[in-house]
Amino acid sequence: MQGLLLALLRDDAAAVRLAALRATERISCPEAIPLIVRMLAEDRMYEAAAQALVAHGDEGVDALRQAASPDASGRLGRAALRVPDVLGRIGSRAAFGVLRGLLHARADGLRHAAIDAVCQLLRMRPALRGEVEDLQDLLLAEVGRATVLQSLRDDFRWLEGTDLLMDTLEEMRRGCLRRVFALLGVLFPQMDMEAIRRGVMEGAGEVRANALEVLDNTLKGEIHDRLLGPLLEPFGAPEGSVENATARLRALMEWNDGWLQACVLHAAGRGRLIEALPEVEAAAESPDALVRETALWARGQITQKN
Incomplete structure (x- = not known):
């Protein structure tokens, strides 16, 4: 039975994989856990995969912890950002221990998801409140x-x-x-x-x-x-200088957020900020496709002649 489930979870047809996921809620299959965790990245499979992992309980906690760790290049997979929600749903002490560690994750999205999951879990299980000492x-x-x-x-x-x-x-x-x-x-x-x-x-x-x-x-x-x-309070009055704005743009490019970096590059291109060209040139080599393509566009905007 487990061999059949593993084969169905790898099937090319999404409907077959979804049916297999739902079956793993009722049939324990520890060997399938790594596959199920990877399927958290698929929008269509996410809810069924989450429920299957909740059904497996602590058996899936270690695989979830590994999925929330960055790869060799320091990047997180899409499934990583969904790990805190699943850990919170499992709600065991082992899951809560991993979740507490993610509260200090370097990646903003992962840390934010962990805060949301911890808050939701603590509202449901206030007895755990004493185990998180750094909420303030x-x-x-x-x-x-x-x-x-x-x-x-x-x-x-x-x-x-x-x-x-x-x-x-x-x-x-x-x-x-x-x-x-x-x-x-x-x-x-x-x-x-x-x-x-x-x-x-x-x-x-x-x-x-x-x-x-x-x-x-x-x-x-x-x-x-x-x-x-x-x-x-309401935002302050508009004021500033090109130099100050450029310095702010440079600082934002250091944030670990691909979408934010793309927005910064878009602003540099729209404003044709020649002062930001070194940062734009560097971003043109980014491994993030959105950042790289936006940087190439911004470079064209900045360097084009009137």
Whole structure:
């Protein structure tokens, strides 16, 4: 039976592989776990693969840990970003141990997914709360990152051709704040932090003022000061210089985020920033196809004659 399942999981037909995945929820097949983990990368297979791994429980934890590790070139496979969700669904102490380690992953996407999964698991199993000692540090790191993203967005407001980059920075900032409020929900389980987040981020007038007042009365110390300062205020007035914008673009190219790098290159090309040409030239050799192709386009925009 296990040999047949393995063969079906490797079948060329997606419908056959999907049926085999669903069968592994009922039939234990440890030899199939590496195959199932790889299938997390396929959108059509993801949910069935996740449920199959949950059914296998701790048998799949080590394979999931390996899938969340970077390859020899330092890059993560697509399945890696889906590992935290599956570990959280398994919910065992072994799975939780791996999940805690991913809270400090170097890759932003993996770390963000781990924070989401940990927060969801701790809401369901508050007894595990004492096993994560650095929730406040994680929260403050996300607050700091959101503050940096807001500052970057302010710097580009005046520069033409940066709409895509500014939208990306704002989306990233809001993602940071969503994780901040998820962590606050764990630290203050008696509060509906999701409702407060909506009031602060999406509300207006009295709704927003009331949400901020609740935070002001609830939060203390460094969290209070850093979250309720300029972070939640409107963006600053447009101002800056080409030199400052170029320095910011260079700094953003160091971030481990291919889409963000592509947006930076797009802004450099739209703005025809000759000062950013060295970074554009370097990005033209990137192993990331999107980054490489955007760099080639930006180089053409910057170097073309009027």
